[in-house]
Amino acid sequence: MIRFEQVGKVYADGTTAVDGLSFEVAEGELVTLVGPSGCGKTTTMMMVNRLIEPTTGRILVDGSDIATVDPVELRRRIGYVIQQVGLFPHRTVLDNTATVPALLGWKRARARARAAELLELVGLDPAVYGGRYPAQLSGGQRQRVGVARALAADPPVLLMDEPFGAVDPVVRERLQNEFLALQSAVRKTILMVTHDIEEAVRMGDRIAVYGQGRIEQLDTPRAVLGTPATPYVAGFVGADRGLKRLSVTAVEAADLEQPPVAPLGESASRAAARLRDAGARWAVVTDGGGALHGWVSAGALAHAGGRGTVGDLARRMDAWVPLGAPLKQAFSEMLQHDAGWVAVLDGDRFLGVLTPARLHEALRRSVDADARGLARDEVAFDSVPES
Numbered sequence: 084m085i086r087f088e089q090v091g092k093v094y095a096d097g098t099t100a101v102d103g104l105s106f107e108v109a110e111g112e113l114v115t116l117v118g119p120s121g122c123g124k125t126t127t128m129m130m131v132n133r134l135i136e137p138t139t140g141r142i143l144v145d146g147s148d149i150a151t152v153d154p155v156e157l158r159r160r161i162g163y164v165i166q167q168v169g170l171f172p173h174r175t176v177l178d179n180t181a182t183v184p185a186l187l188g189w190k191r192a193r194a195r196a197r198a199a200e201l202l203e204l205v206g207l208d209p210a211v212y213g214g215r216y217p218a219q220l221s222g223g224q225r226q227r228v229g230v231a232r233a234l235a236a237d238p239p240v241l242l243m244d245e246p247f248g249a250v251d252p253v254v255r256e257r258l259q260n261e262f263l264a265l266q267s268a269v270r271k272t273i274l275m276v277t278h279d280i281e282e283a284v285r286m287g288d289r290i291a292v293y294g295q296g297r298i299e300q301l302d303t304p305r306a307v308l309g310t311p312a313t314p315y316v317a318g319f320v321g322a323d324r325g326l327k328r329l330s331v332t333a334v335e336a337a338d339l340e341q342p343p344v345a346p347l348g349e350s351a352s353r354a355a356a357r358l359r360d361a362g363a364r365w366a367v368v369t370d371g372g373g374a375l376h377g378w379v380s381a382g383a384l385a386h387a388g389g390r391g392t393v394g395d396l397a398r399r400m401d402a403w404v405p406l407g408a409p410l411k412q413a414f415s416e417m418l419q420h421d422a423g424w425v426a427v428l429d430g431d432r433f434l435g436v437l438t439p440a441r442l443h444e445a446l447r448r449s450v451d452a453d454a455r456g457l458a459r460d461e462v463a464f465d466s467v468p469e470s
């Protein structure tokens with residue numbers, strides 16, 4: 084846990100970088116600090132590992148006032164990931180990753196084994212990359228090594244300053260997703276600085292939106308996008324904040340449509356008759372246990388001339404998302420597979436489909452629910468006026 088109590092920093096030349104900061108990052112929580120250049124984000128973060136000393140107030144890490152902890156000792160308990168990564172150029176990837184365990188006095192074999200494990204965790208095969216030097220890696224690979232190194236000594240707290248800033252947007256999104264998956268396993272307490280609101284929304288359990296030297300709003304991404312606390316925050320999150328909500332609004336069971344379902348073994352003629360009666364143009368195909376197999380069109384069933392089973396005519400269904408995935412992922416699957424709907428699964432069990440109309444509905448209900456302080460399932464489908 085990291086706790087700021089009335090923390091301020093005035094630099095020697097009289098610049099007030101931050102003033103009266105009081106907030107907490109709970110254990111296992113990831114808080115993103117976002118705001119324009121020069122608003123005090125980096126100063127805030129660097130005070131936590133005492134690379135910068137506050138002029139007023141105090142900061143507690145896991146209950147102890149860090150002013151009373153030896154800075155070197157403190158930094159060993161706090162992983163630090165920075166944009167320039169800061170790998171040692173003349174040390175191999177494995178040795179770079181093992182830096183902190185080595186400083187902590189671990190035996191060489193143990194430190195290297197731990198480093199190899201961490202490289203594996205961030206998606207770098209230690210047998211391939213462990214012996215390379217930083218210059219022999221791509222930008223994205225270097226960033227992964229930076230993350231592996233910060234995690235190597237298993238510190239409870241991580242500070243990340245624009246950790247994915249130096250790579251192109253595609254690699255950045257992949258690294259962000261990988262890091263989120265990693266975080267759901269390791270549950271570190273994290274402060275992450277970014278100037279990119281998209282990144283803040285995607286990564287943060289909560290977002291602190293900075294104005295000049297102070298926090299204007301500290302809340303969940305949904306709340307910041309849905310009900311910005313001040314005109315400044317509204318301006319900062321942008322006019323397209325409705326679109327950004329796609330990233331933070333989950334697919335729920337109530338959003339789904341239930342098309343006809345045909346099991347693999349059903350005869351084509353029976354399925355054709357059912358679809359005709361239902362006026363449906365296609366059906367979802369499941370195996371005997373309710374798992375998604377694919378889909379079949381009414382046309383294909385009708386043309387089969389009464390022969391064969393649904394399984395003979397079924398096509399693959401690649402557009403699917405797990406229940407709870409962000410709406411953005413569902414939308415992206417639709418576009419990528421040029422599909423008019425995506426299947427939604429719980430494990431491999433088919434639950435229903437999300438159509439563009441239902442996606443739009445889910446988004447509008449979520450906006451309405453936030454505005455009224457309700458859960459989404461408390462907002463009736465027809466309560467949202469057509470825009």
Ligand SMILES: Nc1ncnc2c1ncn2[C@@H]1O[C@H](COP(=O)(O)OP(=O)(O)OP(=O)(O)O)[C@@H](O)[C@H]1O
Pocket residue numbers: 094095096098099100118119120121122123124125126127278
């Ligand atoms: N050593 C220093 N001496 C004087 N002023 C400083 C010093 N370091 C930072 N500042 C000033 O403090 C303010 C906050 O800087 P800080 O680096 O914390 O901002 P930031 O939000 O991280 O910005 P960026 O997104 O550009 O990195 C700025 O006005 C900056 O010019």
